[in-house]
Amino acid sequence: MSEERPVFGGPLLQVEHLKLHFPIRDGILIDRQVGSVHAVDDVTFELEEGETLGLVGESGCGKTTLSRALMRLLEPTEGCIRFRGRDVTHARRKELKPLRKEMQMVFQDPFASLNPRKRISQIIGLPLRLHGASRDGIEDRVRDLLRLVGLHPEHLHRYPHEFSGGQRQRIGVARALALEPRLIVLDEPVSALDVSVQAQIINLLDDLQDDFRLTYLFVAHDLSVVRHVSDRIAVMYLGKLMEISPAEELYTKPIHPYTGALLAAIPIPDPRENRRRERVVVSGEPPNPSNPPSGCVFHPRCPRATEICSEVEPPLTRYPSGHLAACHHPMNVSTDEIRAAERSDTSPHGCGDDLPQPTAVLE
Amino acid sequence: MSDTQPLLSVEDLHVSFATEEGVVKAVDGVSFDLRAGEVLAVVGESGSGKSVTAMTLMGLTRSPNARFEGTARFKGTELIGASEDDLRQLRGAEIAMIFQDPMTSLNPVQRIGAQIVEQIQTHGGLPDAQARERAVELLEKVGIPRARERVDSYPFEFSGGMRQRVMIALALSCDPSVLIADEPTTALDVTIQAQILERIRRLREETNAAVILVTHDLGVVADIADRIAVMYAGRIVEQGTLDEIFYDPQHPYTWGLLGSITRVDRPRPERLPAIAGLPPSLADRPEGCHFRPRCPHEFAKCSEVPPLEVRATDMPRHADRCWLSAEQKRALREVRPGEIGLHGKEGVSV
Numbered sequence: 001m002s003e004e005r006p007v008f009g010g011p012l013l014q015v016e017h018l019k020l021h022f023p024i025r026d027g028i029l030i031d032r033q034v035g036s037v038h039a040v041d042d043v044t045f046e047l048e049e050g051e052t053l054g055l056v057g058e059s060g061c062g063k064t065t066l067s068r069a070l071m072r073l074l075e076p077t078e079g080c081i082r083f084r085g086r087d088v089t090h091a092r093r094k095e096l097k098p099l100r101k102e103m104q105m106v107f108q109d110p111f112a113s114l115n116p117r118k119r120i121s122q123i124i125g126l127p128l129r130l131h132g133a134s135r136d137g138i139e140d141r142v143r144d145l146l147r148l149v150g151l152h153p154e155h156l157h158r159y160p161h162e163f164s165g166g167q168r169q170r171i172g173v174a175r176a177l178a179l180e181p182r183l184i185v186l187d188e189p190v191s192a193l194d195v196s197v198q199a200q201i202i203n204l205l206d207d208l209q210d211d212f213r214l215t216y217l218f219v220a221h222d223l224s225v226v227r228h229v230s231d232r233i234a235v236m237y238l239g240k241l242m243e244i245s246p247a248e249e250l251y252t253k254p255i256h257p258y259t260g261a262l263l264a265a266i267p268i269p270d271p272r273e274n275r276r277r278e279r280v281v282v283s284g285e286p287p288n289p290s291n292p293p294s295g296c297v298f299h300p301r302c303p304r305a306t307e308i309c310s311e312v313e314p315p316l317t318r319y320p321s322g323h324l325a326a327c328h329h330p331m332n333v334s335t336d337e338i339r340a341a342e343r344s345d346t347s348p349h350g351c352g353d354d355l356p357q358p359t360a361v362l363e
Numbered sequence: 364m365s366d367t368q369p370l371l372s373v374e375d376l377h378v379s380f381a382t383e384e385g386v387v388k389a390v391d392g393v394s395f396d397l398r399a400g401e402v403l404a405v406v407g408e409s410g411s412g413k414s415v416t417a418m419t420l421m422g423l424t425r426s427p428n429a430r431f432e433g434t435a436r437f438k439g440t441e442l443i444g445a446s447e448d449d450l451r452q453l454r455g456a457e458i459a460m461i462f463q464d465p466m467t468s469l470n471p472v473q474r475i476g477a478q479i480v481e482q483i484q485t486h487g488g489l490p491d492a493q494a495r496e497r498a499v500e501l502l503e504k505v506g507i508p509r510a511r512e513r514v515d516s517y518p519f520e521f522s523g524g525m526r527q528r529v530m531i532a533l534a535l536s537c538d539p540s541v542l543i544a545d546e547p548t549t550a551l552d553v554t555i556q557a558q559i560l561e562r563i564r565r566l567r568e569e570t571n572a573a574v575i576l577v578t579h580d581l582g583v584v585a586d587i588a589d590r591i592a593v594m595y596a597g598r599i600v601e602q603g604t605l606d607e608i609f610y611d612p613q614h615p616y617t618w619g620l621l622g623s624i625t626r627v628d629r630p631r632p633e634r635l636p637a638i639a640g641l642p643p644s645l646a647d648r649p650e651g652c653h654f655r656p657r658c659p660h661e662f663a664k665c666s667e668v669p670p671l672e673v674r675a676t677d678m679p680r681h682a683d684r685c686w687l688s689a690e691q692k693r694a695l696r697e698v699r700p701g702e703i704g705l706h707g708k709e710g711v712s713v
Contacts (some may be wrong), residue, residue, distance in 0.1 A: 058552035060522070164641060165409070194408040194579060199637035206634075222553050224627050228635055251627055265553040267582035269624045271605050274585050281557045285522055299557070348524045 010085055012215050013047040018079035020069050037290045039065040041239035042348035056227030063219050067185045104176035105234040108188035110168035114160040121156040127178045145174040166197035181252050185217045194196035223262055235259050238297040243325040253332045255325035257299045304329040312352035317345040329357050369396035370573050376433035379418050387645045390414040391597035402574040404584040407594035411576045417543045422450040456486040457459035459534035463546035465526035469518040475529055476514035479536055486537045501532040545577045581624050593617050596643055596653035603681035613683040618653045618696045622704025636704050639711040657709040
């Protein structure tokens with residue numbers, strides 16, 4: 001795994017105005033489409049080589065759909081995905097095979113994502129076999145991979161049920177590493193694990209990234225998990241990107257009220273701090289993605305919403321620190337920062353042109 | 364609070380199951396008291412026996428392969444040996460339970476309202492119209508908007524957070540004096556979790572019910588609990604008040620647990636602290652203190668089982684199972700100045 005690979009100059013992955021809509025069908029005799037679920041709705045971002053982007057949002061926000069579309073497990077409706085500069089949005093099966101070697105996925109459920117009837121050697125060896133490794137080579141490689149993820153190499157003939165949840169997730173990571181990918185999409189890789197084991201897996205992912213210059217897209221449903229691994233964090237709500245920020249800044253200076261609500265909702269494991277803290281509990285639940293609200297999709301639940309929020313979709317606005325947020329009434333930014341802000345060309349096609357006004361934050 | 368009679372008193376509870384791999388001791392000598400209006404959090408990782416303890420109180424773990432020892436007295440009634448008929452009188456009426464998974468805990472082919480009415484009529488015998496009225500009231504109370512229309516919905520028409528509210532409405536339908544909540548918010552998003560916790564807190568104030576909250580999330584615990592029992596491999600290793608456990612924890616496992624949580628309100632650490640090693644399998648546990656193989660402070664005495672008893676004289680109601688003296692513990696538990704945690708153990712992989 002150590003041999004030098006040519007480094008591509010531009011971003012590893014570029015996603016431009018990606019949409020993925022699931023059709024809603026109805027009719028008994030005549031099949032017709034009566035609507036669509038806007039699971040991913042005009043999302044644009046880039047991933048640099050060696051970087052980790054955390055992708056956070058509540059259930060149903062489209063984060064899993066987005067990550068599956070990037071892996072080409074789902075067919076995008078519109079938009080473009082470029083991997084190392086090459087458009088792979090509609091690449092065919094055969095064209096995808098060499099690509100699959102470069103991008104791998106680790107799934108959420110360590111119990112459901114390993115075939116219970118196969119031995120570990122077969123599970124981790126399968127991608128190697130599919131890509132033409134020799135039989136003898138495979139076993140040695142599997143031993144190496146097991147060692148790499150902190151498991152005993154002599155366990156390679158065991159079955160998944162003989163391992164604990166954390167160990168299974170290590171097996172999932174070993175399988176993803178087998179083909180020496182550049183990009184690994186991690187879909188909630190630690191959500192099913194106990195806290196003390198979560199930390200072990202996150203530390204492992206951290207080490208592997210340093211050793212092999214991996215690029216991660218780390219999908220999670222809450223902000224506490226992604227913080228440690230991410231360089232940048234993207235917050236998604238109802239199919240749209242609400243905010244993208246350098247990782248630490250998101251916690252000290254959330255700009256979008258939705259991010260603020262997500263942060264405030266995480267209970268702090270410190271009773272005294274908790275008693276002192278003023279809790280803002282956002283009311284309501286995420287709306288139905290087949291019929292998203294007009295304007296800003298968060299406006300029905302947003303404590304700062306005004307008239308404009310229900311009428312005009314806010315553009316993604318770039319603030320001087322490189323922090324992007326799609327909000328008419330941003331939090332934690334000074335009037336100077338607002339004056340210096342500009343409209344990002346990654347904004348969705350349908351959004352308005354007006355940037356937040358300095359007066360809007362002066363209350 | 365400390366002078367009133369306990370509502371529920373569990374003493375030396377043992378639960379074991381005969382399995383193909385041998386006898387599994389899921390609960391191994393658990394004792395605790397619960398008083399009215401109090402929230403007791405039972406904290407532990409998967410397999411620590413916290414759910415089995417909670418379910419045993421409701422008689423939900425009974426099976427030909429299960430064996431029980433010890434006592435659990437609720438308002439003078441013994442729960443462990445109680446007949447199914449007696450238990451049925453208590454379940455739902457006096458002791459109610461909220462389960463972890465709101466998706467599978469409701470009957471999918473029965474309307475929400477009918478499920479609540481059924482429970483009310485089983486225990487109260489209210490006429491149909493009144494029971495239905497009560498169902499609507501309960502749904503309103505737990506924060507279901509337009510409850511009067513929604514009462515005839517099916518569970519699939521509700522989101523996860525709304526179903527969990529329905530579970531709470533069901534649990535409250537007969538004004539129970541004890542509410543057992545087994546990971547009530549684990550399956551929910553954080554913003555919805557905050558709403559549900561707020562709801563449980565308010566209900567406790569309104570009805571003075573006692574709550575046993577089973578959870579692995581110390582954030583949730585810090586938010587809502589009065590007292591905490593920390594479980595590890597079937598035993599309570601430490602119990603005390605919320606502040607004692609968070610600011611003066613006595614058991615090395617508790618230090619590890621507190622050390623391994625990340626906080627969004629603090630700068631991020633270089634490396635995430637983890638507890639070295641894995642919890643033991645329930646069928647094959649180490650002699651003496653079960654935490655011994657993962658504990659960096661192990662010494663000769665640890666091969667004997669430490670009893671759960673008061674060890675720090677300045678905390679008369681705080682008990683733990685660790686042979687170290689209170690002075691030794693206070694000196695050892697800091698990994699960094701002012702920060703409680705557990706060092707890795709040599710030879711045990713992280």
